[in-house]
Amino acid sequence: MPSAKNLSPRQLAAFTAGIIAVPVAIGIFLLTLNWQVGLGSLVVVFAGGYWLILVTMERFIYRKIKLIYKLIYQTKATKKEEMYFKYILPQKSIDEVRADVEEWGERRIHEIEILQQNEAYRKEFLQNLAHEFKTPIFAIQGYVDTLLDGVGEEAIRKRFLENTAKNVDRLVNLMNDLDEISKLEHGEQLLAKQNFIIQDLIREVYDSLSIKTQAKNIRTILKKGCEAPITGFADKEKIKQVLINLVENATKYGKQNGSIIASIYDTDDQHVLVEISDDGIGIEEEHLPRIFERFYRTDTARSRDKGGSGLGLAICKHIIEAHGQSIHVRSTPDVGTTIGFTVEAKRD
Ligand SMILES: Nc1ncnc2c1ncn2[C@@H]1O[C@H](COP(=O)(O)OP(=O)(O)O)[C@@H](O)[C@H]1O
Numbered sequence: 406m407p408s409a410k411n412l413s414p415r416q417l418a419a420f421t422a423g424i425i426a427v428p429v430a431i432g433i434f435l436l437t438l439n440w441q442v443g444l445g446s447l448v449v450v451f452a453g454g455y456w457l458i459l460v461t462m463e464r465f466i467y468r469k470i471k472l473i474y475k476l477i478y479q480t481k482a483t484k485k486e487e488m489y490f491k492y493i494l495p496q497k498s499i500d501e502v503r504a505d506v507e508e509w510g511e512r513r514i515h516e517i518e519i520l521q522q523n524e525a526y527r528k529e530f531l532q533n534l535a536h537e538f539k540t541p542i543f544a545i546q547g548y549v550d551t552l553l554d555g556v557g558e559e560a561i562r563k564r565f566l567e568n569t570a571k572n573v574d575r576l577v578n579l580m581n582d583l584d585e586i587s588k589l590e591h592g593e594q595l596l597a598k599q600n601f602i603i604q605d606l607i608r609e610v611y612d613s614l615s616i617k618t619q620a621k622n623i624r625t626i627l628k629k630g631c632e633a634p635i636t637g638f639a640d641k642e643k644i645k646q647v648l649i650n651l652v653e654n655a656t657k658y659g660k661q662n663g664s665i666i667a668s669i670y671d672t673d674d675q676h677v678l679v680e681i682s683d684d685g686i687g688i689e690e691e692h693l694p695r696i697f698e699r700f701y702r703t704d705t706a707r708s709r710d711k712g713g714s715g716l717g718l719a720i721c722k723h724i725i726e727a728h729g730q731s732i733h734v735r736s737t738p739d740v741g742t743t744i745g746f747t748v749e750a751k752r753d
């Protein structure tokens with residue numbers, strides 16, 4: 406017999422009607438000593454009791470529960486839900502109804518948490534954005550105002566214009582990064598995967614950044630033993646973008662006369678590991694978990710004002726994760742930084 410707790414309304418009505426009908430029928434039988442009358446009264450009391458209890462429950466309890474159900478499902482009931490209220494709900498025990506409501510409550514709490522997180526994220530994002538735009542725009546304003554006031558010397562005017570141009574470049578970079586990240590977040594860009602030799606791509610990236618690396622007299626090399634070509638399968642242009650970001654960082658936060666070393670390993674049949682290492686200023690341990698966040702820069706990076714937006718690594722992470730791969734960092738202050746990511750191995 407099911408436990409009394411989990412009875413559906415019908416079972417409960419039958420159960421209760423039985424409890425009333427049996428002793429009443431026995432009493433009547435004992436009084437009349439006529440088994441037909443006893444049996445008749447059993448049937449009558451049972452049927453009457455069953456009907457009465459069911460109607461009472463339906464009227465006073467289940468209607469209210471239905472209301473609650475309608476309330477938690479908010480909208481006007483659809484056809485399907487009407488069916489549900491009419492045929493399925495009355496079969497449910499109070500315990501099942503309670504479980505339903507509890508589950509609904511938990512779902513709501515979860516939804517609210519996500520909304521709160523999004524809201525906090527949105528606020529922070531706007532704040533960061535305003536902050537990032539403020540610096541170059543105010544600088545430009547300053548230079549332009551001074552130029553308009555008419556500074557005497559030609560050389561100074563030229564320097565002011567150069568500084569203005571630099572800040573305009575910074576704004577353009579920021580816009581490009583923002584554009585890139587919003588595209589990635591909307592999942593708009595499809596990946597055009599292909600097989601390519603990773604070493605070749607790294608050399609290409611080294612070449613394209615040679616003006617910047619040479620300005621700091623930084624050597625750009627492949628690690629010894631990593632020269633043998635390894636083929637990966639990915640969106641080559643996107644991976645190039647990741648490598649450019651990493652090599653640029655390694656240059657920006659690298660030492661004068663330092664070196665940047667790329668290493669490439671076949672880790673297993675499915676993955677290739679690519680790492681870019683520098684011997685620069687490094688990153689304090691406390692910042693490591695956060696450097697892939699949008700706009701996140703360490704205090705040193707901020708105070709030295711290298712002109713970055715703090716979006717570079719966030720973009721890298723997006724790209725790598727869009728490939729279903731992972732990116733990681735190891736770093737020691739004043740020793741150097743290694744940022745590595747995986748790429749799908751060659752596909753035949
Ligand atoms: N190779 C590196 N060496 C030291 N710090 C780094 C390196 N790469 C990244 N970082 C730190 O991580 C932060 C985030 O990097 P990134 O998103 O590329 O922003 P940005 O280059 O615009 O500053 C940098 O501001 C810097 O503090």
Ligand SMILES: [Mg+2]
Pocket residue numbers: 650653654713715716717718
């Ligand atoms: Mg960067």
